[in-house]
Amino acid sequence: MSDEDLAIDEEKVEEAIRAGEIAVKIRGLRNSFGEQVVHENLDLDVRAGEILGVVGGSGTGKSVLLRSIIGLQIPDEGEIEVFGQPIINRTDEETVALRKRWGVLFQGGALFSTLTVAENIAVPLREFYPHIGNKLREDIAAYKIRMTGLPAEAGPKYPSELSGGMRKRAGLARALAIDPDLLFLDEPTAGLDPIGAASFDEQTRQLQQTLGLTVFLITHDLDTLYAICDRVAVLADKKVIAVGTIEELLATEHPWIQEYFNGPRGRAAVSAQKSHGEPRTPPDLPQDGEADPVGDTPEKDD
């Protein structure tokens, strides 16, 4: 991938935004904490309807990038648009309207420990749709629980009573509570055993296809990249140094990319993907009483 390949054709991007084909547009982003500059002149487009994997070494600013897109981190410089709307300098009403369009699964699930799973899922419903009655809120929570492969019995449980895999799904159910168009996942498979991680990946792909979601997925999990990501953006040197399919990334000369994808773990992920064959066509959402398997191993420290 040459610099020319990486150059962005702004006219085409504007056209794509108008056509609803670009979900997130970032230009010239700069973030810093005191003396530490995390991002400098970072550009990125997330295409509508794709799963974009975001990778980079520890501390390269993946989570800060996510926080910038959802307005939790005010950048020093740069522009961020979500579905064609700038996220900075907006009125409260505009911010709420935009926030309704995304859901976030933060690292570790970030569930409220004093609330049950169903109550956790109800939090965004209460915040964004305060007029919804209790019964409907409960029904929506029950639906989201089923939708993410959790058993119905998980609803009245507290996060501490769940396995690591179930907690992730509960976090996913909360992220999907208000039917977002855009889903942010921050290391969703971290701490899951390989079977739980693969099952979570499959659930993510299934939901993305069924609901037509755009997914921004931060991960260190090479299996996830190979199994479900349409494209991958690589963060290094304070910016996105490359974005494309894994095949396209492998054609780049960048040493970090080569080491990452062609190192022993990268090669293992390729052979795992080959032995599993092509990604499967997603089945329908679970029906009553059905639940996908969840990673039952307790979460380990990352």
Ligand SMILES: Nc1ncnc2c1ncn2[C@@H]1O[C@H](COP(=O)(O)OP(=O)(O)OP(=O)(O)O)[C@@H](O)[C@H]1O
């Ligand atoms: N609120 C903050 N105050 C000061 N520094 C911060 C803050 N948030 C992030 N940083 C710093 O910004 C850098 C990027 O952090 P970030 O969490 O985005 O990295 P990351 O790429 O997600 O890392 P990892 O893969 O380890 O999760 C780190 O050096 C971190 O210490």
